Amino acid sequence: MYLLLAGSALLSSYLGALAxxxxFFHPLRQYPGPVLAALSEGYELYYNIIVGGGLVNEIEKLHxxxxxxxxxxxxxxxxxxxxxxxDIYTYGSTLVKDPGFYHSTAAHVRQSAFAFCDPQHAKIRRGLMSPLFSRRAVLELEYTIQQKPCLESITALPTRVWRCPLHTASLTTDIITSYCFAECPNTLDIPDFSHPIIQYVEETFQDYWLQRHFPILTxxxxxxxxxxxxWLLxxxxxxxxxxxxxxxxxxxILENPDILSSVEHETVYRHLLEPKGQERPSRTALLHEAIVFTAAGSDTVGNASYVGTFYALKSDTIRRRLFEELSEAWPERDTPLSYAALEKLPYLTAFIKETLRFSVGVIHPLPRIVGTTTPxxxxxxxxxxxxVEMSALFMHMxxxxxxxxxxxNPDRWLAGETNEMMHDFVPFGKGSRVCVGLNLAWSELYLIFGNLFRKVDMKLxxxxxxxxxxxxxxxxDYFVVQWRKGYRVSVARTAV
Structure with missing residues (x-):
């Protein structure tokens, strides 16, 4: 009994001294903010889990x-x-990722480049994968996006109703898996876009904050x-x-590596399993990179497609201008138009930039640690x-x-000088840890929106x-943005 009382007294004394x-004595004591935030990391836990993804909204109010x-x-x-x-992200070469955040948030993918806090380790791993995502590689593998079961299938559908975001998530899942793995789950062929992998990815992001604050669960x-x-979890x-x-x-693949030479195009596994002068990543590392590509590659582009389609359909002016520009550049609807041709269209480009600005990408602040030589x-x-950290939302808004x-307003990107906007345009991050798949993401958005607004007649x-x-x-805020409601679209092929 006495030991219990003594232990309680010591704990109370420690917590009181820490508070x-x-x-009153911490180096950051002069910076304003809620008292509870200064006292405990539980402040973040409350908004992430109890409020349900409300941290960034609360930070907006605090500013x-x-x-x-x-x-x-x-x-x-x-x-x-x-x-x-x-200073933190674009030029922050002396800052490193915060292990307390990334080793918990990425508890399910600790051996992926995304989770590496050491910049050199991340650089080596990214160097293995980046050739598959160079602009040259994206242009060479464009057909994996253009052909079935991706874009052709959405434009060949009979009149029906699409439920968004399930439709856009299915589309981008088929694209990223075809591109990275030369395998496609054909989620667009499943009634109501209800393929299990769509649910898996959505639930994986919804579990992020449990992993962040209770990584032992993973x-x-x-x-x-x-x-x-x-059953328990x-x-x-x-x-x-x-x-x-x-x-x-x-x-x-590990049982029969010859599979890599028999698939129709290079995959991310080939680049990882055939490193030049480096140790081959383990089975676990392969799995973790595959999870990152599947989840991040489908969700972020899918979310942008979801947001952009809504605003194009909400505004008759935006929808009409997209269709007119695409029709002029693409008179033969059933003959594919290349990514290189689409990216030259000024209004489509402005629309995609505004879509990426609005949909943000990763919305949660990405913490970095100040080093001894940090300016x-x-x-x-x-x-x-x-x-130190800053959500990309505050840049875009x-x-x-x-x-x-x-x-x-897509026209903001067509009105005179846009250098300052582009400098502060960060849907894929900035600096050495910028998203490795950004070239693929741009290609997907041009091809998705180009095909949709040229070939499909949609109404909200x-x-x-x-x-x-x-x-x-x-x-x-579920690390990436999630929205409380979706929307539905009636769909038919365009007449011309």
Whole structure:
């Protein structure tokens, strides 16, 4: 009994001393923010899990109250101006990823380049994969996107109703798996776009915050008896299903490497399994990279397609201008038009840029750690070890760079000088850790939107169950953006 009382007293004393230090003696004590955020990482947990993806929305409110630099954790500052973003990400060669965040958030893919905090390790792994995602490779493999079962199938459908985002997620899943693995699950052929892999990817992102704050759950999922684990933790069913399917694919290749030379085009596995002068990644590393490509490659481009299609259909002017520009450049509808030709179309290009600005990409702040040789961050000299971050949302919704930022307006990209906007345009990140698949993503968006608005006649179905706008109230932070409602579209082929 006495030992219990003594232990409780010691714990209380420790917590009290820690609270006093963080509030009154910590190097970041002069930066404003909620007291609870200065005291505990539980502040982030509350908005991620209890509020359900509400952290970025809360940070928006905090900046309005406290100003451009706020303390959002005991040792974490969040910024809200472009100079700070570029100091952290674009030019931040002396900063490293925060292991506390990435080793938990990426608990299911710890051996992927995405999860590597050491810049040199990430550079080596990315160097193996980047040839598949160069502009030259994307142009050579464009046919994997143009041909069935991807774009041709969506434009050959009979009159029907599409449910978004399920339709766009199915489309981009078929594309990324065809491109990276030379295998396609044909999710577009499944009624109501209900293929299990779509559910798996969606649930994997929804589990992100459980992994972030309780990474041991992922270790249990990976190492425990699957039936028992999924009975106890049903929320991880999506991740387990995605993992199992990719494991079967990888095991077939490891058992018979000749498969790599018999597929119709190069895959990411060939680049990883045939490194030049480097150690071959392990089976686990192959699995983790495959999970990242499947989830990130389908969700981010799928989300952009989802957002852009909505705004094009909501505005008769935008839809008409897209169709007219595409029809003039593409008179023979049933003859494919190349990515290289589509990217020369000014209004389509402006529309895609505005779509990427609005859909953001990764919305959650990506924390970096200040090093001993780090120069100023946003004009501030910060102590080594300070965690700094800034959500891309604050770049894309900055009214000083993008006037009326919550208005979807492709014409902003056609009105005079756009250098400043492009400098602060960060849908794929910036700097050395920029998204390795950005060339593929651009190609997908040109080909998806080009085919849709040239070949398909779409109309929004508006009712109380569909989204009215992509407003902050509809937005949830699940690392990438998720929206509270979807929408439906009636679909028919265009007459000409």
């Amino acid at each position: 006093l230090y963080r509030l 309005k109250i406290y100003g451009p630099v706020i303390r959002v954790g005991p040792n974490t500052l969040h910024f809200n101006y472009p100079q700070a973003y570029h 270790d249990i999922i990976n190492n425990g008896p699957q039936k028992l684990v999924l 049903p929320k991880f069913k999506g991740y387990a299903g995605l993992k199992s399917g990719l494991e079967r694919q990888i095991d077939k 100023e961050i946003g004009g501030l000299k910060l102590p080594s070890g300070t965690i 900055n009214p000083e760079v993008f006037p009326d930022p919550y208005v979807f 179905i508006i009712d109380e169950d569909t989204i009215d706008d992509f407003s902050p109230e509809q937005r949830m």
